[in-house]
Amino acid sequence: MGIKLEVNGRAIEAVKGETILTALNRNGMHVPTICSMKDFSPSGACRMCVVEVEGRENLVPACSFPIEKPLKLKTHSPRVLRARKTNVELLLSNHPDDCLYCERNGSCELQSLSEDLNIRERRIPGKKSPHKIDKSSPAIVMDLTKCILCGRCVRVCEELMSTSCLDFAHRGNELQISTTLAKPLNFSNCTACGQCLIACPTGALTEHVQFPELETYIHDPGKTVVGQYSPAVAVSVAEQLGYRPGTDLSGIINAVLRRYGFDYVFETAFGAEVMIMEQARIYDERDQESQDYPLITSSCPAWVQFVEQFYPELIPHLSPLKSPQQLTGILVRNWFTRLKELEGKDIVSVVISSCTAAKSEARRMEMTHSGIPVIDLVITTRELARLIRFNGLDLEQLEPEAPDSPFHSAGTAGQLTGVAGGEAEATVRTIYRQMTGKDLAPAKLHRFRIHRSYREMTVKAGNNEIRMGTVSGLSNAVALLEEIRSGKKKLDLLEVMACPDGCTNGGGQPLPVDERIIRTRSKAVYDIDNGGSIHTAHQNPAIRRLYEEFLGEPGGEVPRDLLYTTFTKREVLL
Amino acid sequence: MLPDKSFLLKLAQSDPSELSALEREKVAFLNRERLTRPLVMVNSSTSGTVAGAKETWEAIEQYVADRSIEIDLRESGSIGLSSEEPVISVQLPERTRVFFSRVTADKVSSVLDDLFHQVIPDQMLIGQLRREGQVPWNDVSYLDEIPFFALQQRIVMEECGIIDPFSFGEYVARSGYEAFLKIIRSYTFSEVCDLVTRSGLRGRSGGGFPAGKKWKVAFDTPSDQKYLICNAEESDPGAFMDRTLMEGNPFQLLEGISIAAYAIGSNRAYIYIRSEYKDAIRRIDNAIWQLREMGLLGDNILDSGYNLQISLRKGPGAFVCGEETALIASLEGRRGMPCSKPPYPSTAGYLGRPTVVNNVETLSNLPGIIRNGPEWFRGIGLEDCTGTKIFSISGRVRISGLVEVPMGTTFDTIVNDIIGGVNKGRELKALHVGGPLGCMVPVEMMNIPVSFENMKSRDLVLGSGGILVMDDRTCVVNTVRYFMDYVDKQSCGKCIPCREGTRRMAEILGSITRKPADEEQYSTLERFKGVMQLENMAEVMKDTSLCGLGQNAPNPVLSTLKYFRQEYEEHIFDRKCPSNTCTELRSWFIDVDMCTGCSICAKRCPVEAIIGTARHPYFIVQEKCTGCGICYDVCKFTAVYYK
Amino acid sequence: MVTETARIDEILDRFPQIKRNALIPLLQAVQDEFGYISEEAIVRIGAHLSLPTSKVYGLATFYNQFSFSPRGVYHIALCNGSSCHLGGSGELFGELIKLLEIGDGETTRDGLFSLEVQSCIGACGQSPVMAVNGTYFSGITVKELREIIKQYREDASG
Ligand SMILES: Cc1cc2nc3c(=O)[nH]c(=O)nc-3n(C[C@H](O)[C@H](O)[C@H](O)COP(=O)(O)O)c2cc1C
Ligand code: SF4
């Protein structure tokens, strides 16, 4: 059902009922937006997308105006431009003038809007709303002076993540984003997933930056700085350094970190493979038939915290393992130090991760060993890129290098954990081996790789079946759990990733992101696996050595002491 | 205690001529044409209570108890004379009813003493109510002869302040529920829509949207459930017509709601009322209960097959919740933030279903329209704007209160003739019409015949009908700043132009009405920058805001910039407030002849702007003075004056 | 002494339907019962209606009727409607701030007074109007206001 629109004198076709914005975008026309988000119903709050429609008294918001009949409209008439400009100026009149010092300098939507609208002076004076910066959370900093109240974080937190940590509070000129009773973030039900700061157009929500601390350790000769980076970092940091999305920089990162001053560099993928070994063992020992729920992964710290807060009854079904970065960290402290004859207290263990929740996780009591935190610092992909630029390191001059021994993993099972579904896939490979004594051809599981938030597959392993599933995005997880609870769905192994599409779209990843970029990142991870030669954790020689020399058997005494943990119900305001 | 149900239902459905003599007699008692003992009514609605009606009530009880007089003491609503409260009315058997104003507790015995001796005290007297078959008092003017009432045409407020708002019987005896029973018996849903469309009734909340047309859209939208919402939020400060209607004649509103709900085919109606309106809530609650008992609400009303539930919901207080989409959000249990229209509530409103939102006054018009026919209604008011409109008038006036006049009446008639103009010795300067989102009408334009179009064509708005009268001692800029401050606090904050725009405009207006502590280059520059932006901001707000609040918030500014520019300029350039109301612009001086040098002012001045030596005249350093006026307050010798 | 929890339970029992549109009536009931909305009430209401507490808090802060600290022994409602504004309620407000050292929506340290500025009490003919625990004072001046406050202070101590 085509409806004719005349836009700035040009004729285009629209579908009845769709919004003006959709019609414009489909025809390659652009109007600025702030509050509108793909896949969310329009809220019409920011008024940035206003256009002039003939016959209407006021300007109309393109994002929420449904097309019912032919319209004549102008998207960039002087009237429209003046309105947009004035509205941005109004926003700026309540915005600090500190772009140069802002985390989001260069990636801020407000900045580029004012640039586009040619705003060159502060024409509207005024007092600014006073707000204290909330730095209570180890992961997320909330600076409401920079908030433009678009509501994107609120909607993401509610609709995508089912957490509803944030909502609007008060009204009028006191309107602000707030947790329940305005508690500091650290005392709220925030899971630190970081999706809100990906959604935030400005510097109001940012990660708790730790790389300046790293600087001091690097230059302290008494410290041995040991770094590990996660698989998702390797395929996305390139974007922020001007490379094509999806460029895999694994080897280069090893080189660049060493050049920068890290004493040893490892991959978190190694810890992931240890986790897979243990998880396969746990699966094996679990009497699945008597359980209502599948064995649920616990590698995603935001997910774990979510369960502890909202679904404590699921804790017994979580696999009682620490996350890959924690596992790598603990092996550094307990095995690597022994091999290298290093003093534990001189070690600074640094994680480079796509995940903001990893920053919170590093501070958790359960993640300490004998009271000492295993990880000292967590920096995100974005911070890594800044660190590289900060130190003037030129990637073009570097050749790929291998990680340090003894964690130089040549396997790709651990790398797979970078994408949603990867952990399940890699775990099933090892479970299959345990059940049948044979290895499953990797291609057998490729059907599991379609780009969907929930997917499942049943794998025949001899006389057994493994019903595996993966879900990403906490809201999707909640919906799935409901199906499982009501008995509509039966699974044996379930991987849950808090962030939609898993770690490739983690809260610490380069900005801006869109669906296409995420797909390229995921594809890069799959390409690594496809191109590798050792696809399973149990075949990885480095893992074998670890078990032979240090851990003994999976599920044995040493692993239980070091690698396992317990989760407990968390009392917060839900 | 409920009157005889079957009798009342019969009464509501029959012509008086069909009644037997005995039945007619019964009606006469019900509508208080005939009495067995003296009737005393006290306006116990909010305006009365504030003025002490409760104490008056107690004094009356005490009075009759002391003298063992049997009377019928009843609560009533307000007859619209808010500044003259407490208003009471007394009706002796056989005689007409007489109204008195300002009867505070201490006046009770003198008024009643006289009356019970068949003497009319001339103090406090308002007038007598014209009713056939009752003996009038000599030398007492009828209400409809005194200017306040004579020039009004009360069709919606006809019974306000006269009937007992708790008595369903009295309402029915005064032709109540005739209309509703007529339509559920003999009209289809869409016939009612058509009938109301033909009457030309338009929404009374300000927009002037034709009621019948809105109903038709909702009626034509297929849905399993439709809702009718009566908007009784009346959020506009200074407006009190809806409250008075609810307090004075709740059954009329409920009948109107029933008619509208029937017209759109809805079985579910809500009244969204401000929680502060305790008195109105009490009366409506009572009325709903009585109607249920009567079988006029509930399932299968009088075997017509039509079901209707009406529930009362208390609005927790936010101006913007008067806006229909915000109101719906609030009913749904959300923050009262408006949504973009389209879709309009009439197609997708409460819980996503077709919903009609109408104002109290609009709905209260319906029983009359159905009873007397659309042609009767068309005969009142203007061609394109039929019927009457109620205005609530307050501010610097002799009488503040409610005035119901036909559309097309001029402001001049309303303010000068009906209300009696401003206080003695003062001069009328302007009318602020329509509350915080309204506009300022200068004296020269007082002869506009009031209607939605006539206002619009002059870039003015009618709003819901609050009129704030300003005399020469009120400052236009300061009043506009007050409204802008108010709107700034009341904006929901959802959209940028309204949230940030109202704040900036309030700040800029504030900076005009205040002398800065130090008039430095920088702050002067900032101030001027702001003033330059006022008009631009106002226009963009109008053009881009999401809801009516932001779209209309600039009205006071735009209308005053147009008609009172001079006064702005005096504030801005001369730093002077012509009416001397902007305290912070005043310059204070000490009269050397009056000053005794007591030094109290110098001690109390918060900025140490007053210098001098004891027992000699003191002196105010103008550069330091912030204009607070404390010296004026503390000086015992009236030596301090301002210019 | 009935505990707060029991009293909240009693209120929740009155709203058996767990629909979102019961949220405002529930909060109103709690506000009426306690004079304010406590953290416990927010949590319990959220759980009762299966709503995140942030939504309950976000909603409650939107409306004037709800407060989060207990009201004073004497709750002062000052009208700042347009008519009362012309009548000088601004000056009264300034004086109250000075006298009580609290602002709109706050309660004095000693818990004696709380202050609320209302948009229109509904007595425009008698401006400026103020109500203390439901007792109205109309047409008052700053001087009279001082007297009124003094009187209440004396009542409380005497
Ligand atoms: C900011 C704002 C406040 C409003 N306040 C009220 C109000 O207090 N009472 C009312 O009846 N309508 C109010 N309205 C109008 C309503 O949105 C709606 O149009 C009205 O209830 C429709 O009734 P009517 O067609 O009978 O006039 C307000 C509108 C806006 C934009
Ligand atoms: S914090 Fe960011 S995302 Fe959230 S409302 Fe503010 S500007 Fe928008």
Ligand code: SF4
């Ligand atoms: S115009 Fe004002 S009140 Fe209306 S939606 Fe926008 S911010 Fe809210």
Ligand code: FES
């Ligand atoms: S993008 Fe349309 S209103 Fe914000």
